[in-house]
Amino acid sequence: MSDHATPLAQARSDGYVTVAEDAPRDMIQLKGDLSDPGLADAVERIAHAAMPGPLGLSTSDSAWIAWMAPDELLISLARGQGADALSSLSRAMGDRHHLALDVSDMRAAIRLEGAAVREILAKVAPIDAVTLPVNTVRRTRVAQVPAALWLSGPRTAHVICFRSVGRYVFDLLSLSARRGGEIGAF
Amino acid sequence: MLILDCPYCGVRCDETELTPGGEAHLTRHGPGSDDADFERYLFQRRNPRGVHLERWRHAYGCGKWFHAARHTVTMQVFGTYPAQTTEPPADIVERIRASDPDWTFGDDT
Numbered sequence: 001m002s003d004h005a006t007p008l009a010q011a012r013s014d015g016y017v018t019v020a021e022d023a024p025r026d027m028i029q030l031k032g033d034l035s036d037p038g039l040a041d042a043v044e045r046i047a048h049a050a051m052p053g054p055l056g057l058s059t060s061d062s063a064w065i066a067w068m069a070p071d072e073l074l075i076s077l078a079r080g081q082g083a084d085a086l087s088s089l090s091r092a093m094g095d096r097h098h099l100a101l102d103v104s105d106m107r108a109a110i111r112l113e114g115a116a117v118r119e120i121l122a123k124v125a126p127i128d129a130v131t132l133p134v135n136t137v138r139r140t141r142v143a144q145v146p147a148a149l150w151l152s153g154p155r156t157a158h159v160i161c162f163r164s165v166g167r168y169v170f171d172l173l174s175l176s177a178r179r180g181g182e183i184g185a186f
Numbered sequence: 187m188l189i190l191d192c193p194y195c196g197v198r199c200d201e202t203e204l205t206p207g208g209e210a211h212l213t214r215h216g217p218g219s220d221d222a223d224f225e226r227y228l229f230q231r232r233n234p235r236g237v238h239l240e241r242w243r244h245a246y247g248c249g250k251w252f253h254a255a256r257h258t259v260t261m262q263v264f265g266t267y268p269a270q271t272t273e274p275p276a277d278i279v280e281r282i283r284a285s286d287p288d289w290t291f292g293d294d295t
């Protein structure tokens with residue numbers, strides 16, 4: 001069997017912040033009424049993580065759930081678990097008005113590591129990178145393209161974007177993290 | 187640069203994360219309507235020097251359309267509110283009147 005190609009072929013760049021493609025994961029997009037306890041139940045059962053509040057990200061050992069909009073979640077699971085999770089989710093949702101889609105190959109995922117991760121985000125996105133709390137998902141613009149980003153700790157940030165612009169975002173972040181480009185504002 | 191709070195997701199948005207949608211609270215005049223009304227609905231828009239109610243879409247974020255009340259000369263933002271309404275909510279009207287006591291809804295041509 002051939003290997004699954006990731007959008008960035010495990011690219012990595014070591015600047016004053018390390019920029020690297022994240023390990024591939026399966027992803028499910030779910031649209032529906034997030035205030036419905038039945039939906040929350042179904043989601044928690046496949047991700048084993050709590051239903052996130054607005055703009056929140058909740059995690060378990062092997063999954064995370066990101067709040068993307070008042071009627072949309074993105075559920076990320078270990079590679080290979082998406083198909084089974086999607087069918088149990090669809091079964092649990094039953095007749096509820098919803099949309100559940102396997103979007104595993106739709107996005108590129110990039111991880112940033114280093115003391116200055118907030119500075120790199122501030123260089124490329126129109127967000128308040130000083131006050132962005134950990135595990136808060138900010139959907140925004142990264143230079144010219146849409147992306148979602150969040151911090152999972154004081155030194156780690158994650159950026160996801162459409163696969164088609166993955167190389168653009170990776171190059172942009174690598175350039176912003178190149179040694180010599182330190183601002184020291186954070 | 188405009189900064190608006192999205193009333194759906196709560197994010198404080200930079201103007202570049204939003205798509206402008208023009209004048210808010212238009213009444214649709216569709217097939218069968220009077221020619222003058224139809225023309226006004228399709229082509230005529232208010233463009234006041236002063237208080238303006240507009241539609242904006244949180245395009246790079248949650249994707250929702252919302253309304254914003256702002257002053258086109260001073261750039262003061264009176265507030266944002268969900269689009270599921272035919273008129274601006276009372277708290278927004280109150281804030282507009284605090285700076286322009288004569289303002290009334292529908293009368294800013």
Ligand SMILES: [Zn+2]
Pocket residue numbers: 192193194195196197244247248249250
């Ligand atoms: Zn929003």
